[in-house]
Amino acid sequence: MTEPTDAEPKPDTEPPPAVESGPEPAEPEAPPAADGDAEDFEGPRRRARREREERRAAQARATAIEEARRAAKRKVDGRVGVPAKPPARGLIRGLKVLLWTTGISIVVVGLGLVLYFTPIMSVRSTVITGLGAVTQQEVEQAAAVAPGTPLLQVDTDAVAERVATIRRIASARVQREYPSTLRITVAERIPLVVKDYPDGPHLFDRDGVDFATAPPPPGLPYLDAEAPGPNDDPTKAALQVLTALSPEVAGQVSRIAAPSVAAITLTLNDGREVIWGTTDRTDDKAMTLGALLTQPGRTYDVSSPDLPTVK
Numbered sequence: 001m002t003e004p005t006d007a008e009p010k011p012d013t014e015p016p017p018a019v020e021s022g023p024e025p026a027e028p029e030a031p032p033a034a035d036g037d038a039e040d041f042e043g044p045r046r047r048a049r050r051e052r053e054e055r056r057a058a059q060a061r062a063t064a065i066e067e068a069r070r071a072a073k074r075k076v077d078g079r080v081g082v083p084a085k086p087p088a089r090g091l092i093r094g095l096k097v098l099l100w101t102t103g104i105s106i107v108v109v110g111l112g113l114v115l116y117f118t119p120i121m122s123v124r125s126t127v128i129t130g131l132g133a134v135t136q137q138e139v140e141q142a143a144a145v146a147p148g149t150p151l152l153q154v155d156t157d158a159v160a161e162r163v164a165t166i167r168r169i170a171s172a173r174v175q176r177e178y179p180s181t182l183r184i185t186v187a188e189r190i191p192l193v194v195k196d197y198p199d200g201p202h203l204f205d206r207d208g209v210d211f212a213t214a215p216p217p218p219g220l221p222y223l224d225a226e227a228p229g230p231n232d233d234p235t236k237a238a239l240q241v242l243t244a245l246s247p248e249v250a251g252q253v254s255r256i257a258a259p260s261v262a263a264i265t266l267t268l269n270d271g272r273e274v275i276w277g278t279t280d281r282t283d284d285k286a287m288t289l290g291a292l293l294t295q296p297g298r299t300y301d302v303s304s305p306d307l308p309t310v311k
Contacts, residue, residue: 122148124180132188133212134168139184142166143174151176159184167211191216192242193223193256204228206243208235224257234258237279241266244286249293277303 124147128139142163145154156174163172163184173185191203194216203212204223208230221242228235238258242250255267266274274289284305292300297310 120150121152121179122150123154123182124148125182127177127181127183128186129183130186130188134166134186134188138166139163139169139186143182143184145182151178151180151182154182170205170207170209191220192239193228194220195223195225195228204235204239206239208232208239219251221253222255224255224259226259233261234264237261238264240279240282241276241286244282246286246290249286249290252293272297273299275299275301275303281305 123145126140126143126145128136131139142165143159144162145159154174154176156176159174159182160172163169163174163186168188169186170189171187175183175185177183189203189205189209189211191212192206193204194201195204196202197213200213201216202210203214203216203220204210208228210229223235223238225232225235225238230236235258238256241264242253242256245253252268252270253266254269257263257265257267262278264276264279266276268274272293276285285302288305288308289300289302292302292308292310295310299311301309301311
């Protein structure tokens with residue numbers, strides 16, 4: 001016997017088979033529009049975009065044609081290359097400064113030429129200062145500057161050298177004073193010692209220069225030297241001693257003897273004698289002598305300023 005089952009009875013009909021999904025059938029394409037209907041089919045947006053692209057292409061072609069035409073013209077005119085850039089601002093400023101400088105230089109040179117070659121600023125007066133024993137006429141003759149000479153043509157150094165050739169003049173300085181004055185400043189030689197010669201007394205300055213033959217001023221000491229002159233060593237030693245003395249002591253000296261640079265002696269107005277020796281420590285000796293002369297005596301020895309003696 002078979003046992004009954006709880007299974008439901010199978011239906012008499014089978015379920016329909018599943019249909020596989022797939023792409024839907026495409027709608028049939030519309031037939032191409034006729035020429036007259038193309039604009040309607042294109043649409044306004046697409047048509048506007050196409051027109052813009054066409055205008056851009058046309059403009060690019062026109063620009064290329066214009067550039068080609070200009071390049072061809074430049075080639076014909078000989079101006080092939082990149083157009084010149086406008087000059088920089090700094091370059092323009094530099095050119096302006098150069099032009100101004102050039103203009104000023106031309107004006108200055110022109111003015112200098114006018115003053116140099118014309119009598120606009122010429123020598124009309126000569127002023128001479130520092131004269132004593134020398135006369136103005138002597139200086140003017142030595143200067144030899146003709147009136148009316150343009151000041152710029154006057155060689156001041158040459159004039160000063162000519163003036164300094166006068167024996168009594170130690171130095172000279174020449175200056176231009178515009179518009180028309182030439183100033184000459186002289187320094188005359190001052191006699192420091194005198195030496196007798198057959199033709200008369202000769203005056204010597206502090207440099208040992210024999211600059212005049214004339215009577216000596218009162219109180220001028222006499223020099224005893226074999227060959228006095230600016231290059232004589234005993235003469236230079238004697239003059240060094242005299243210039244080192246104080247004015248009070250120098251005024252008492254009547255004679256200075258310099259047979260050599262190591263045997264200098266002084267003779268005072270009252271007959272006292274000073275043994276000086278060499279020119280070593282001249283300043284110390286001069287200071288010692290000033291104090292030593294206050295003591296009574298006939299001979300004062302300062303050859304050793306640390307151990308002076310009075311006899």
